[in-house]
Amino acid sequence: MDDPTSPERAHPTVRTTRQTRLDTYVDRYATRTQRMKASEIRALFAVASRPEVVSLAGGMPNISGLPLDAVAETLAELVMDHGTRAMQYSSGQGDPGLREQICAVMAPEGVVAHPDDVVVTVGSQQGLDLVTRVFCDPGDVVLCEAPSYVGALGVFSAYECEVVHVAMDDQGLQPEALRRTIAAVRAAGKRVKFLYTIPNFHNPAGVTLAAERRTQVLDVCTSADVLVVEDNPYGLLGFDTDPIRALRADDAERVVYLGSFSKTFAPGFRVGWVVAPHAVREKLVLAQESATLCPPTFSQLAISAYLTHHDWQGQIKHFTTMYRERRDAMLTALDEHFPATASWTRPAGGFYVWVRLPPGLDASAMLPRAVTARVAYVPGTAFYADGTGTTAMRLSYCYPSPERIREGVRRLAGVMATDLQLREMFGATDAGVPSRGYSSPHTDLT
Numbered sequence: 001m002d003d004p005t006s007p008e009r010a011h012p013t014v015r016t017t018r019q020t021r022l023d024t025y026v027d028r029y030a031t032r033t034q035r036m037k038a039s040e041i042r043a044l045f046a047v048a049s050r051p052e053v054v055s056l057a058g059g060m061p062n063i064s065g066l067p068l069d070a071v072a073e074t075l076a077e078l079v080m081d082h083g084t085r086a087m088q089y090s091s092g093q094g095d096p097g098l099r100e101q102i103c104a105v106m107a108p109e110g111v112v113a114h115p116d117d118v119v120v121t122v123g124s125q126q127g128l129d130l131v132t133r134v135f136c137d138p139g140d141v142v143l144c145e146a147p148s149y150v151g152a153l154g155v156f157s158a159y160e161c162e163v164v165h166v167a168m169d170d171q172g173l174q175p176e177a178l179r180r181t182i183a184a185v186r187a188a189g190k191r192v193k194f195l196y197t198i199p200n201f202h203n204p205a206g207v208t209l210a211a212e213r214r215t216q217v218l219d220v221c222t223s224a225d226v227l228v229v230e231d232n233p234y235g236l237l238g239f240d241t242d243p244i245r246a247l248r249a250d251d252a253e254r255v256v257y258l259g260s261f262s263k264t265f266a267p268g269f270r271v272g273w274v275v276a277p278h279a280v281r282e283k284l285v286l287a288q289e290s291a292t293l294c295p296p297t298f299s300q301l302a303i304s305a306y307l308t309h310h311d312w313q314g315q316i317k318h319f320t321t322m323y324r325e326r327r328d329a330m331l332t333a334l335d336e337h338f339p340a341t342a343s344w345t346r347p348a349g350g351f352y353v354w355v356r357l358p359p360g361l362d363a364s365a366m367l368p369r370a371v372t373a374r375v376a377y378v379p380g381t382a383f384y385a386d387g388t389g390t391t392a393m394r395l396s397y398c399y400p401s402p403e404r405i406r407e408g409v410r411r412l413a414g415v416m417a418t419d420l421q422l423r424e425m426f427g428a429t430d431a432g433v434p435s436r437g438y439s440s441p442h443t444d445l446t
């Protein structure tokens with residue numbers, strides 16, 4: 001019965017809230033919000049950050065080795081000597097002095113850029129957002145490696161792009177698969193807006209695009225007239241190599257390059273950058289101005305002062321020595337404890353190992369059992385837009401100590417062994433999700 005005196009009648013939103021839903025704004029949000037979802041990694045953080053859990057899940061840079069006293073002095077000087085400038089609005093394109101320093105940071109990768117070509121962003125994550133905002137209409141196709149960076153997939157989804165994955169293997173993106181995928185997408189009547197690629201020390205796959213493939217990937221994109229977005233936050237974190245030549249170094253007109261200080265210095269400043277062809281750069285500055293007016297002046301000047309007064313290259317060496325030790329601990333523990341039917345990548349830099357599980361195991365289904373055994377990882381599905389990835393997981397070695405890494409891998413191997421036993425006794429429970437339509441089959445890394 002409808003009661004005319006009820007509070008629901010006087011205040012329809014009260015009724016709605018009480019009876020059917022908690023969010024009274026649910027009918028008012030833009031359609032695009034339906035595609036925004038918390039990443040699997042974020043959902044895991046609460047459990048994974050408990051001290052008893054060894055987290056091989058998050059990709060937080062390990063900045064415990066930063067010389068905090070020296071950084072504090074630099075920041076104090078910045079406030080004392082340039083405080084009113086540092087705390088003021090500034091250029092939408094970013095501080096000119098920092099842009100010049102950014103060009104020097106990229107020089108070892110063969111990138112020849114003028115400070116005018118650089119747009120400073122709030123982390124490279126904002127670079128991804130601005131590039132997508134400038135290029136993509138709903139329904140446009142973005143090509144991504146299979147698997148790809150979860151934060152990029154989130155941006156592409158928020159702008160209502162269709163992500164189509166391209167197969168990769170231990171040598172990185174497969175140029176022939178790229179060529180076939182572009183042709184198939186076009187045959188389906190869709191527009192490819194760009195290829196998004198992480199050529200160095202890939203997140204999550206841990207692989208690096210082989211030198212000969214770099215030329216081939218650029219050749220494919222040139223003949224198909226596809227823009228390349230090269231995301232390179234880990235490029236200077238190689239363990240055994242000099243910096244690797246960037247794709248941007250070989251085609252400044254076709255490649256938009258994204259860089260970041262998050263892994264080479266500290267993520268809390270939130271400073272990254274985009275290097276783009278001139279016309280694109282102008283659009284990016286307009287987009288940046290509408291998003292933030294200007295990137296944070298204080299952070300930019302702090303990074304600039306750090307680059308000027310500190311041995312930042314020495315600090316990167318310190319980081320890579322630490323990460324190499326952790327990578328070694330993880331690979332040795334995997335060799336020792338994981339079953340022969342699992343396989344994994346052997347990263348030459350960066351933070352991540354990609355594990356292909358023994359046949360029949362499902363990384364998402366196994367996760368609650370792993371957390372109960374006090375170890376966490378990210379299931380492979382987080383890194384695909386098309387529901388694949390159930391048979392893989394990402395392990396990060398960047399943050400825990402080598403001892404904790406060894407213990408985490410040992411615990412995980414125990415969980416896997418139990419799952420394999422169960423499977424032997426009762427058979428498979430999950431068949432995995434087949435890849436969709438014209439996506440290339442992700443045979444090699446899943």
Ligand SMILES: Cc1ncc(COP(=O)(O)O)c(C=O)c1O
Binds near residue numbers: 122123124125126149
């Ligand atoms: C491949 C990749 N791109 C971009 C980012 C974003 O980095 P930031 O916004 O801190 O520069 C990350 C962070 O983990 C990443 O792994």
